[in-house]
Amino acid sequence: MMHVTVPNETAWIRRVVAIVGEKPAPDSEAALEALRDRLAPLAFGEGCPRADAFSAGAGAERLRRHPLVVGEDSACSALVMVWPPGYSTLPHDHSGLWGIELVIDGALEVDEFIRIGDPARPALARARSLYLGIGDAAVFSGDAYVHRCRNLSTTRPAVSLHVYGGVLDAYRSFLADAAGRYRLQSERASNDVALN
Secondary structure, X not given: OXXXXXXXXXXXXXXXXXXXXXXXXXXXXXXXXXXXXXXXXXXXXXXXXXXXXXXXXOOOOOOEEEEEEXXXXXXXXXXXXXXXXXXXXXXXXXXXXXXXXXXXEOOEEEEEEEEEXXXXXXXXXXEEEEEEOOOOEEEEOOOOEEEEEEEOOOOOOEEEEEEEOOOOOXXXXXXXOOOOOEEEEEEEOOOOOOOO
């Protein structure tokens, strides 16, 4: 695993890197849930990034991605995302990667879907909605998984730690038409500065 060089790297970031890099990538749902369970206490750990640190300044009104770990040969990656107040994504996939999205400050609503039907113009069937507070995580794997995330606060940012089974630099958004079918739109994920 290659680790992004972060100036003034914090002990909290070193703990994330140690947990993500301690074992091979999860190869089962049980292993993925075990990784989630090792990451969850980080939400309460000393030095964990908090929303107040991101609430002002340039870019505060948009979703931000701060890389922590990038896997060699796309083995694994970790990043911190900052969600502006009230921000909501479109339904989107994760290019077939497994993932853990752990709330470390604030609260997120995650609507999970399964893609069904025509691969070019699929329908989405709602699987469930999750309400995630600090220490809670959405865990997912598989090509059919799609979700939409929303910051539940209209006044404060939310912050989440994301660990993926590869580098999530491209994904697809699902744009609804009047018939309830979705047009797929390819997207590129862009990173902000590395977190320190």
